[in-house]
Amino acid sequence: MTTPLLEVDELCVDFALPHGTVSAVKHVSYRIEAGETLALVGESGSGKSVSSTAAMGLLPDLARTRGAIRFEGEDLLAATPKRLRRLRGNDIAMIFQEPMTSLNPLHRIGRQIAEVLERHRGLKGRAARERVRELLEQVGIPEPERRLDSYPRELSGGQRQRVMIAMALACEPKLLIADEPTTALDVTVQAQILALLKDLQQRYGMAILFITHDLGIVRHFADRVCVMRQGELVESGETRALFDAPRHDYTRMLIDAEPRGRKTPVTEDAPMLLEAHGVRVRFPLKKRLFRPSTYFEAVRGIELAIRRGQTVGIVGESGSGKSTLGRALLRLLDSRGDIRFEDTALGGLDSAAMRPLRSRMQVVFQDPFGSLSPRMTVGEIVGEGLRVHAPELTARERDARVQEALGEVALDPAMRRRYPHEFSGGQRQRIAIARALVLKPEFLLLDEPTSALDRSVQATVIELLRDLQRRHGLTYLFISHDLAVVRALADTVLVMKQGEVVEQGDTQALFEAPREAYTRELMRAAFLDAQTA
Template identity: 55%
Template sequence: MSALLEVKDLRVSFRQDGRITQAVRGVSFTVGRGETVALVGESGSGKSVSALSTVSLLGDSAIVEGSVTYDGDQMIGASEHRLMEVRGNDISFIFQEPMTSLNPLHTIEKQLAESLALHQSLEGQAARARILDLLTQVGIRDPETRLGAYPHQLSGGQRQRVMIAMALANKPDILIADEPTTALDVTIQAQILDLLADLKKQEDMGLLFITHDLGIVRRIADRVCVMKDGEIVEAGPTEEIFNNPQHAYTRKLLEAEPGGRPDPVAESAQEIVATRDLKVWFPIQKGFLKKTVGHVKAVNPSSISVRQGETLGIVGESGSGKTTMALAIMRLIASEGAVTFQGDDLRKWSTRDLRRLRKDMQIVFQDPFGSLSPRMTCAQIIAEGLPIHNVARDRAPRDLVAEVMTEVGLDPAAMDRYPHEFSGGQRQRIAIARAMILRPKLVVLDEPTSALDMTVQVQIVDLLRDLQRRYGLAYLFISHDLNVVRAMSHQVIVMKQGDVVEHGDAETLFKSPRTDYTRTLLQALV
């Protein structure tokens, strides 16, 4: 197999504040036509830096040495004109964070059309037909209705699918996919992986796949390169690496999968939150008078109950209503139906009264970097809610911050650092500490592990179970990662297009699913 992309002795360093930091040390690998090569490793191992080096996307602070050839042409030191020819046309990227890659001011159709006009000179109806075909390929339902949508109007999974469509638009020779399925639910993840595999075969395309999910690697890759601290510590055929790993770090990655079960819930446990016929429908308004012509049925009448020390897992595809249900329970969006919190009907509470309740109901979001202010120190972020909710005024805030940082596995000595100075896993611990310092009764965990390395996922799951055991917390755990849901949850509800299609004990549901949709979700696990 001829090497379409060949990387030899790649070394990358960054200049910052008069210092030079080495990020990649002597990395070598090849990607042939029709071949999938996976770069695997934890955050900071050099995977993405190595990939971005292939077409000089690292910026002026980077010092890149070694050799990168595409189809025999040297890319390091190539002219900007040559690099522009290759980028997005011959070598295309799918990035992990679609919200930062898509233009928030342009519609989906316009952004896809720009790429087609630039590289294929497609315009008008021909461009629209190609766009609809691409959106259908990547699993966007009713693509005609999405052409005029802006990125913020799509779910995280839908935005990622649009990014994949943009990358595939020009039929590249090499596709570099940097954590492309991180934000996707398992069924769409399986579809995207199958789609990439089919395209690779049809187009004889080389695929460089960057991920921390070894289940995906085993499913899609022909060869694996395991990276640690900027070096490839082990490389070889996929089955050989999985069946007979030689390096201790590779073995550590293979063993890193959330396991175990949460502690059983006491029979006398108090009910923390419950809903009865909770419904969230968003009106569709048209015309000058904004006449309501229909509704987006985000959550159809649903009833749940969560007790002290209990976790309710909420699973389903993007757009199924998981997060909407949680926000309605928190009374952060309008809804119909009853929501009771520790026996009180929240419909009777005024906005002012609800503010007093907020310290007992906290949220940890999916993206720890996006939910932390870059202008605030770790201590300021964690302590932000203390004066608002009048918590522990007899103690110094920094003492409380130090105490909760220790609880979540952070060094209190780092409390004056800023979010960008922490790893992804550490940032998620900061977000958890911000919620836990108020000693809440209910915590909504919205995809809290999806952006994290497998080893860090295990640590966060263990941390959350330990905090639940210690303080009797009730969790609403929203995730598309069914392995994590199984390790965290006592009971699980499965949502599809706003409906709760299955609800039951976690172990029973995983072993004996009653609905075809739940069975489809379980079969899609990689």
């Protein structure tokens, strides 16, 4: 047998923590041949990223490894730090999940990519700049010469991910490790990034270790699949064979974890809860002393009506104005146009006048970890709104309401004395929902509440939201770029592009027969898995 490009042999990774040792990876073995794509899949916490980080020699000091990771026959676990630095970026490169945190916000794009070329290839000055320009062009960055001098904040999410790919490919590595490279991206951008990776793989002849929790991507991207659960490898095989006949119950659960079911529509005579006419939001681009300021119009004349008990879904790519519209409807942003909540016109209300309505209109944000204070216990987080909106409650009554809210989202009330970092992503999202529910609202703005979650966790959160809506008659405005989730939750859908609604209608009718080319493009990208199955 020929020597594989990468061979992981009985790898074990343990973390020595103050309260004991945690085994993150347990006797995992797999191999990748030159030019092959191997997908490593599983839920968060399954050990996928830890095993790949071990291959790069990037584990923290508290990690202890056993077994072997061989690259072209050389054991990386036994390699010196100097040897690993020569391999990293040159023969083995990595793309991380979140490009905004992986790129230095203080340095221009061109400089960050050129640093790799200087370290490994000795290129400097004009030669390095020309090579960087070529790389940006190869990964599809528009106007590459101009973008050399851009900062990460000036690029979209998809463009930042392309920059990360350009940086990883600068030295034409033999192995590319892609750790959840498309998780935070819109479906159309996701499809573009996957097509780009395939094209570059064929051009350079490199192997790809693709780490993801999204089996829809894996189905049409990988040659072989390894399934991990709780640090162990539970199943592996060729992609088509594994999807057609999965042997392990866990693999079947992952494959079947797509959002399912449809919401029962509300009746046409249900009372109107929120209406908006001609809503516009603009942001200043440049303020000038003696000349008119210039503005960017993020939302352009939106019309919207939501009945009690209804779920309206808003979909579209990043930058389409979805979240801006949602915040404008709740008067979290200044806007023009007419917005009414029941019989109350919100347009002229300042923050003090809006306060009595806040308890009836609540928000659940996209990132449950970023929106929960790490310095407060879960009980304090959930109960914080009660201190503002129900000051008449005693401490005992407030604690009882907190426990009730946690029970509503299927969390043990005894957990209320813990901190957010002690919970999984799905549990943190339930805490965020409990924080909104504790005030007994009528209307919930759900802004990408499932985008950062595993498919299996997504399914449980979706079912939770359906159940809460049935029990409490809640009304939802659900913002997402995940069309499969929107189809499972929404009565009607608005499709937004560049601040405007390009199509809207009944969910089932719109998904079965979209009229607009943009909507069809979103559908193709979102359900490519179903089309190619």
